[in-house]
Amino acid sequence: MSQQKQNAVLELRNVTKTYRVKQGLFGKARPLTAVNDVSLSLPRGEVLGLVGESGCGKSTLAKILLGLEMPSSGQVLVDGQEIGAQDRLSLARRIQPIFQDPYSSLNPRKSIFDIVSLPLRVHGVGQQADWDREVRKILDIVGLPARVMNTYPSQMSGGQRQRVAIARALIMKPEIVICDEPTSALDVSVQSQILNLLGDLRREFGLTYLFISHDLAVVEHLATRVAVMYLGRIVEEADVAGLFDAARHPYTQALLKSVLTPEPGLGVPDTQLGMAYPNPIDPPSGCHFHPRCPMMTEHCRKVAPRSLPTPQGRVECHLFDPESPMTKAEVA
Amino acid sequence: MALTESTDPLLQEITGPTPGQMLRKRVFGHQGLLFGGIVLGILLLVAIFAPLLAPHDPYAQSLMTRMEPPVFLGGTWEHPLGTDHLGRDYLSRLIYGARVSLMIGVIAALISGVIGTAMGVAAGYFGGRVDMVVTFLINVRLAMPVVLVALAVVAILGGSLQVVIVVLGLLLWDRFAVVMRASTLQVRGREYVAAARAIGASTPRVILSEIMPNIANNLIVVVTLEMAHAILLEAALSFLGLGVQPPTPSWGLMVSEGKNMMLFEPWLVLIPGAVLFLLVLAINLMGDGLRDVTAPDNRS
Numbered sequence: 001m002s003q004q005k006q007n008a009v010l011e012l013r014n015v016t017k018t019y020r021v022k023q024g025l026f027g028k029a030r031p032l033t034a035v036n037d038v039s040l041s042l043p044r045g046e047v048l049g050l051v052g053e054s055g056c057g058k059s060t061l062a063k064i065l066l067g068l069e070m071p072s073s074g075q076v077l078v079d080g081q082e083i084g085a086q087d088r089l090s091l092a093r094r095i096q097p098i099f100q101d102p103y104s105s106l107n108p109r110k111s112i113f114d115i116v117s118l119p120l121r122v123h124g125v126g127q128q129a130d131w132d133r134e135v136r137k138i139l140d141i142v143g144l145p146a147r148v149m150n151t152y153p154s155q156m157s158g159g160q161r162q163r164v165a166i167a168r169a170l171i172m173k174p175e176i177v178i179c180d181e182p183t184s185a186l187d188v189s190v191q192s193q194i195l196n197l198l199g200d201l202r203r204e205f206g207l208t209y210l211f212i213s214h215d216l217a218v219v220e221h222l223a224t225r226v227a228v229m230y231l232g233r234i235v236e237e238a239d240v241a242g243l244f245d246a247a248r249h250p251y252t253q254a255l256l257k258s259v260l261t262p263e264p265g266l267g268v269p270d271t272q273l274g275m276a277y278p279n280p281i282d283p284p285s286g287c288h289f290h291p292r293c294p295m296m297t298e299h300c301r302k303v304a305p306r307s308l309p310t311p312q313g314r315v316e317c318h319l320f321d322p323e324s325p326m327t328k329a330e331v332a
Numbered sequence: 333m334a335l336t337e338s339t340d341p342l343l344q345e346i347t348g349p350t351p352g353q354m355l356r357k358r359v360f361g362h363q364g365l366l367f368g369g370i371v372l373g374i375l376l377l378v379a380i381f382a383p384l385l386a387p388h389d390p391y392a393q394s395l396m397t398r399m400e401p402p403v404f405l406g407g408t409w410e411h412p413l414g415t416d417h418l419g420r421d422y423l424s425r426l427i428y429g430a431r432v433s434l435m436i437g438v439i440a441a442l443i444s445g446v447i448g449t450a451m452g453v454a455a456g457y458f459g460g461r462v463d464m465v466v467t468f469l470i471n472v473r474l475a476m477p478v479v480l481v482a483l484a485v486v487a488i489l490g491g492s493l494q495v496v497i498v499v500l501g502l503l504l505w506d507r508f509a510v511v512m513r514a515s516t517l518q519v520r521g522r523e524y525v526a527a528a529r530a531i532g533a534s535t536p537r538v539i540l541s542e543i544m545p546n547i548a549n550n551l552i553v554v555v556t557l558e559m560a561h562a563i564l565l566e567a568a569l570s571f572l573g574l575g576v577q578p579p580t581p582s583w584g585l586m587v588s589e590g591k592n593m594m595l596f597e598p599w600l601v602l603i604p605g606a607v608l609f610l611l612v613l614a615i616n617l618m619g620d621g622l623r624d625v626t627a628p629d630n631r632s
Contacts, residue, residue: 066530091532092532105523107542123532
């Protein structure tokens with residue numbers, strides 16, 4: 001574990017992001033904790049899948065990593081250096097995003113050449129002729145013909161646009177790519193193309209991915225480690241095999257059950273989660289997951305679980321806490 | 333070099349018109365826009381080449397030939413639109429008046445456009461306190477009746493072309509600010525803005541090269557509306573005697589000077605009124621057309 005930490009190209013230490021939300025004109029501002037005490041470390045060359053429902057704080061975490069938002073507390077380290085201490089340009093050379101919706105991530109008024117060469121122009125790399133050469137090269141790498149340089153995003157399909165977005169992210173040769181649900185806006189047939197492309201690019205350039213998704217099948221396909229997020233907290237973290245074969249946290253188990261299968265006649269899976277996602281302004285007491293947990297006990301309602309190491313990672317649940325009063329009765 | 337085969341058949345053929353070509357096609361298919369553009373173009377040319385087009389000196393009085401009727405009411409071709417109460421050639425005054433109207437329209441819209449756009453974009457982009465201040469200023473401005481304030485200021489400073497332009501320019505920025513604020517709010521949430529910031533682009537670069545091109549269509553529409561607004565306000569102020577001062581030829585002033593004779597020589601009021609109407613109509617048609625043509629990006 002400590003060895004891994006030393007190789008960590010990206011590390012989060014107790015990162016918390018709190019927004020102040022005003023309710024109504026004269027309402028008092030209340031804190032909304034979007035990211036709550038998250039610690040993660042991402043070794044070089046690995047793919048960390050970050051899974052969770054909409055609204056659990058995945059995208060806020062991505063924004064913090066990109067330097068678009070500052071964490072309220074905690075540290076984000078890139079190559080051992082804190083994010084806030086680096087200037088925006090050098091951070092931008094290291095971390096680049098690929099966003100969810102390729103229809104909104106490309107400026108409709110700009111040609112593909114302008115979009116892909118923007119990082120070069122912002123960072124003042126080379127001259128016009130170099131930009132042209134670089135753009136051709138990167139377009140070739142992502143599998144687009146060079147003649148798309150003079151077209152506009154509205155002339156392209158979703159898959160092509162996402163390739164353009166990938167080209168823009170990779171043209172400066174970053175170390176880390178934050179993929180914020182890069183395939184969820186695409187057709188299923190195109191999804192696999194983009195995923196394979198991302199996998200190939202990782203091997204080719206030795207990239208490190210933080211792969212945010214709510215699609216477990218996609219994460220299983222690409223990730224080496226998985227972190228499950230619920231209401232701003234990482235409730236379980238494990239390597240891919242460990243998580244998909246032996247999910248511990250009841251929430252992870254429910255997520256795994258919710259994956260749709262192509263089997264006819266099975267119908268839509270019932271996750272037993274029932275109740276809607278809780279309001280993050282007013283999170284449940286104790287363990288945040290207790291109102292939806294099938295194994296909930298009185299203890300969960302009162303006390304928040306602590307982070308416990310497991311053979312493959314860690315989990316936050318009373319079920320696995322040997323000191324918790326409920327463990328013996330429940331597990332047995 | 334390609335790591336993956338391009339299995340997407342669409343990759344082979346990326347055709348179809350560029351946004352520029354589609355825009356051109358829509359522009360020439362829009363009758364209102366064409367009509368407005370042509371009328372405005374003609375009036376602009378008339379204003380620019382006024383000294384060449386005007387048959388007479390617009391200031392030359394001839395008390396022997398006062399209130400001659402226009403050609404279509406039995407006048408002569410010497411004065412195709414007749415003469416006013418001081419014997420000045422009406423057509424020449426109309427032609428020179430186009431200069432005043434268009435200059436006021438264009439410059440006042442420019443001044444207020446710069447003020448309003450800067451405020452609106454800043455409010456929409458930065459949000460928070462900046463937004464609160466701008467919204468407050470917009471509310472203050474909206475609470476002031478334009479004509480009344482303009483009247484008061486002109487009455488204090490004295491009426492002249494420059495004063496009218498500046499006063500209108502400083503009063504008509506509210507719609508720019510409101511529209512630009514809303515458009516900026518809409519655009520700044522898009523992911524390409526986040527992508528540009530993640531690339532490390534500076535705030536001015538993000539605003540000028542990512543946001544402005546995407547809200548420019550709204551800006552153009554507001555510019556045309558405010559131009560028409562400024563022209564009408566100048567006419568109103570001149571009519572009330574607090575705008576452009578005589579003997580400068582201004583369409584509002586011409587209506588004002590003709591109003592005493594309206595019952596007997598109605599054309600003195602009708603001709604400048606009709607031209608004013610035509611100009612404002614042309615500008616508004618053009619604004620409407622520009623909105624239709626530029627608003628939806630993927631419309632065919």
